[in-house]
Each structure stands twice: as C-alpha cells, then as structure tokens.
Amino acid sequence: AAFSSLTDRLSNAFKNLRSKGKLSEADIDGTIREIRRALLDADVALEVVRSFTARIRERALGTEVSEALNPAQQVVKIVNEELTDVLGRGVDRPLNFAKNPPTIIMLAGLQGAGKTTLAGKLGYWLKDSGHTPILVAADLQRPNAVTQLQVVGERAGVPVYAPEKGVQSDGGDAVSAPGETTGDPVKVARDGVELARRKMYDVVIIDTAGRLGVDEVLMKQARDIRDAVNPNEILFVIDAMIGQDAVQTAKAFDEGVDFTGVVLSKLDGDARGGAALSVASVTGKPILFASTGEGLKDFEVFHPDRMASRILDMGDILTLIEQAQKQFDEEEAKKAAAKMSEGTFGLDDFMDQLQQVRKLGPMKNLLGMIPGMAAHRKELEQFDEKEIDRTEAIIRSMTPAERRDPKIIDGSRRARIAYGSGTTVSQVNALLQRFEQAAKMMKRMSNKVGGGIPGFGGP
Numbered sequence: 001a002a003f004s005s006l007t008d009r010l011s012n013a014f015k016n017l018r019s020k021g022k023l024s025e026a027d028i029d030g031t032i033r034e035i036r037r038a039l040l041d042a043d044v045a046l047e048v049v050r051s052f053t054a055r056i057r058e059r060a061l062g063t064e065v066s067e068a069l070n071p072a073q074q075v076v077k078i079v080n081e082e083l084t085d086v087l088g089r090g091v092d093r094p095l096n097f098a099k100n101p102p103t104i105i106m107l108a109g110l111q112g113a114g115k116t117t118l119a120g121k122l123g124y125w126l127k128d129s130g131h132t133p134i135l136v137a138a139d140l141q142r143p144n145a146v147t148q149l150q151v152v153g154e155r156a157g158v159p160v161y162a163p164e165k166g167v168q169s170d171g172g173d174a175v176s177a178p179g180e181t182t183g184d185p186v187k188v189a190r191d192g193v194e195l196a197r198r199k200m201y202d203v204v205i206i207d208t209a210g211r212l213g214v215d216e217v218l219m220k221q222a223r224d225i226r227d228a229v230n231p232n233e234i235l236f237v238i239d240a241m242i243g244q245d246a247v248q249t250a251k252a253f254d255e256g257v258d259f260t261g262v263v264l265s266k267l268d269g270d271a272r273g274g275a276a277l278s279v280a281s282v283t284g285k286p287i288l289f290a291s292t293g294e295g296l297k298d299f300e301v302f303h304p305d306r307m308a309s310r311i312l313d314m315g316d317i318l319t320l321i322e323q324a325q326k327q328f329d330e331e332e333a334k335k336a337a338a339k340m341s342e343g344t345f346g347l348d349d350f351m352d353q354l355q356q357v358r359k360l361g362p363m364k365n366l367l368g369m370i371p372g373m374a375a376h377r378k379e380l381e382q383f384d385e386k387e388i389d390r391t392e393a394i395i396r397s398m399t400p401a402e403r404r405d406p407k408i409i410d411g412s413r414r415a416r417i418a419y420g421s422g423t424t425v426s427q428v429n430a431l432l433q434r435f436e437q438a439a440k441m442m443k444r445m446s447n448k449v450g451g452g453i454p455g456f457g458g459p
C-alpha cells in the first residue's frame with residue numbers, strides 16, 4: 001500500500017530512539033537524518049523535506065520535559081504534528097457547496113490521473129449523501145473519454161450529460177485522431193450546467209481533458225471552461241504514483257487554473273506517496289479526497305491528521321469506525337452486544353457478524369488501519385481470506401441448535417461437521433476452541449465497560 005516503505009523507514013528511525021532515556025543533540029540529529037532520507041526516498045520534494053526536518057529539529061531540541069511522554073515519544077508526537085501540518089495545516093476542508101445550487105465542480109489534471117474514475121466516485125458519494133449530482137463529459141480530447149464517463153455514471157447510478165454527437169464510434173475506435181478536438185468542451189460544460197439548472201440537479205461534476213504532460217493548450221482550455229461556468233470547486237486530481245514530477249505538475253496547474261483543492265488518486269498502489277506529502281505544502285491548497293482503487297467505493301474524505309497517523313503507523317481507527325458505522329446495522333449490533341454480555345452469543349450470531357465485517361472489504365485493509373499493524377505487514381500480506389471461508393463453511397455445516405449452543409457439539413458431531421464442510425476434525429476443534437475463548441472474553445469485556453464498543457451501539 002502507499003507509504004508502506006515510508007512507514008517502515010520512519011518507525012526504524014524512531015526505534016533507535018526508544019531505548020534512550022534522554023536525548024542528546026546528536027541523537028536528534030541522527031534521527032532527523034534518517035527521517036530526511038526516508039522522505040527523499042519516498043519522493044517527497046526536497047523543498048518540503050528541508051522545511052519539514054528543520055521544524056522537527058527545532059522543536060525536538062526545544063522540547064520541555066514531559067511527565068506523560070518519554071523523549072522518544074515526544075519526537076514521534078512532534079513528527080506526527082508536523083506531518084499533519086504538511087498534509088494540509090491539520091484542518092479538514094469540506095467540499096464547498098454553492099449557496100444557490102447547482103454547485104459546480106470542475107476536475108482538472110493530467111491524462112490518466114484518474115479524473116473520470118473520480119467523477120463516478122464523487123457522484124456516487126454525493127448521491128449517497130442525499131445530493132442529486134450530474135456528470136458532464138467535457139473531455140473531448142481523449143478517445144473514449146465520453147463513453148468511459150457514461151459507463152462510470154451508469155455504474156454509479158448518476159446521469160451523464162454528453163455532447164450530442166459522440167466523438168467516437170460504437171466500437172470505441174476514435175473517429176478523430178487522438179488528441180484532436182472535435183467538439184467544443186466549453187460549450188458542453190456550459191450546456192451541462194444549464195441543463196442541471198433547468199432539471200434541478202444540485203451538483204454538476206465536469207470532467208475535463210488532460211494531456212500526458214502539462215501544455216499551454218490544455219491549460220487554456222481548462223481556463224476557458226472555468227471562466228465559462230465559474231465553478232465553486234476546481235479539483236486538481238493527481239496520481240500519487242508520479243513521484244518527483246508531482247510538484248512541477250501541481251505548480252503548473254496551480255498557475256494555470258488556480259485550483260481550489262486537491263484529490264490524491266491511486267493511493268492504493270505501491271506509490272511511495274511523495275506526491276501526497278508535497279502537493280499540499282507546495283501549493284498551499286487543501287487535499288479534499290483520496291482515491292484508493294478502481295472501484296466506486298474506493299474513495300475517502302481526506303483528513304490530514306488521520307493520514308499522518310496512518311503514515312506513522314499510529315493507526316486510523318476513526319476511518320475504520322466510520323466505515324463500520326456505514327455498514328453495520330445498528331439494531332443488529334445492539335442485539336449482538338446484548339447477547340455478548342448475557343453470554344448467549346452463539347455461532348450463528350458470530351457468522352452474522354463475520355459477514356457484516358466482510359462487507360467492509362478485505363480483512364487485510366481493515367487490519368492495516370489498526371495501530372502497530374504495519375510492523376506485521378508481512379503477516380498481513382499473507383493473511384488468508386480463505387481461512388474465513390473455511391470458518392464459514394464449518395459453521396454452515398452445523399445445525400441451528402449446534403450454532404446456538406456449541407457446547408452440545410460432541411465428538412461424533414465434530415466428525416460430521418468436518419466431513420460436511422470439507423475440513424478436518426482438528427480444524428473444527430480449533431474453531432470451537434477459539435470461539436469459546438472469545439465468548440468468555442466478550443462476556444468479561446462487556447461486563448466491564450457496560451456493553452458494546454462506542455459507536456457500535458451498546459445496550
């Protein structure tokens with residue numbers, strides 16, 4: 001995942017500090033040197049690295065003695081705060097909606113940055129939060145861009161406004177040569193907004209053309225679209241994988257269209273992540289969203305503080321809880337919590353919970369958001385989703401009575417279950433044993449904290 005090597009390197013830099021009771025100037029400088037190298041290797045722009053490390057050094061040298069934190073922890077805390085600052089001054093900047101709808105959002109960025117994909121995700125996300133968005137296909141440059149937006153819109157269940165005559169034939173072969181403009185994207189954008197106004201769509205998302213490199217024609221076209229529709233947001237989409245070029249590209253778009261916010265895309269890749277750490281600080285523009293995959297839901301609102309703690313492997317429990325809250329059925333969760341504290345939580349309930357959790361996505365990703373897990377990345381990579389399939393298979397081979405009360409499962413029942421689920425008796429035993437332990441723990445925990453995990457609905 002993005003930042004994984006940066007995370008490893010930074011945690012190594014801190015590891016050397018952990019054993020020290022009191023830090024000397026030399027200790028601090030040694031750590032700063034490692035942090036600097038880690039950042040440069042992650043493709044963070046030199047100018048950003050310089051000011052970042054200078055601030056950390058200054059603060060680390062000047063730290064007061066704290067009772068709560070040892071010196072090493074204090075350095076981590078400083079790095080965390082500075083990283084949060086670099087990622088956007090530590091403030092969350094929500095999307096700027098127009099007072100009088102429609103809100104107009106224009107997407108800009110290089111070709112392949114992920115604009116079209118983002119248009120779908122943004123549309124889906126907006127729709128999900130009660131808006132009525134429409135997508136506008138003003139990328140008439142790239143062959144297939146219009147069709148691609150239509151496909152994305154259909155998947156997201158969001159309407160798409162496209163120029164009357166498509167740029168390409170049905171087969172997807174470009175009628176025009178790639179790079180050649182056949183329609184007027186400014187007119188398309190203007191008409192799209194007009195349509196939205198008439199038909200009461202409240203958010204218009206305009207996909208614009210990108211080139212493989214920054215060029216003046218592209219920039220002028222983007223400017224013309226901007227001036228024609230006067231957007232509330234101009235979102236600059238940048239591929240987190242582009243490394244050191246990120247800064248130049250961001251600066252060019254900043255000067256060219258004066259964007260209002262940034263979207264980082266492809267944060268799921270093995271990006272070294274430097275773009276993310278450079279763009280906000282070089283342009284002074286906030287990062288609003290992150291795109292983390294090709295699916296419609298691989299999309300997050302960006303929070304500088306949470307991203308910083310993810311990078312430092314302090315976990316991102318808040319995002320995890322938010323995702324969970326979206327998926328979990330509150331009533332079900334309350335019932336489960338009550339059963340846990342009563343000690344009547346059976347394997348059938350366990351199966352329901354397991355399925356709820358699986359809806360959140362691959363277990364690997366979820367576990368990755370838990371603090372300290374980066375150290376176990378190897379094991380995470382090897383995490384076997386099939387293990388969960390096996391668990392489900394075993395439970396499915398049980399009768400309802402057995403699921404409700406696993407204590408009745410004796411030797412011959414175990415053999416039957418193993419046979420039915422295509423597993424072995426020892427695998428069945430292992431599951432039952434784990435479940436018994438977990439049930440005990442749940443009972444203890446819920447008695448102690450008065451039930452439930454916050455946000456999951458307790459009794």
Ligand code: GDP
Binds near residue numbers: 111117118266267292
């Ligand atoms: P555009 O030219 O800026 O409109 O870029 P596209 O939206 O067409 O994206 C270019 C390619 O990147 C496509 O193959 C997308 O599927 C892929 N892509 C876009 N966003 C992401 C992302 O967040 N993660 C990954 N892994 N791929 C992405």
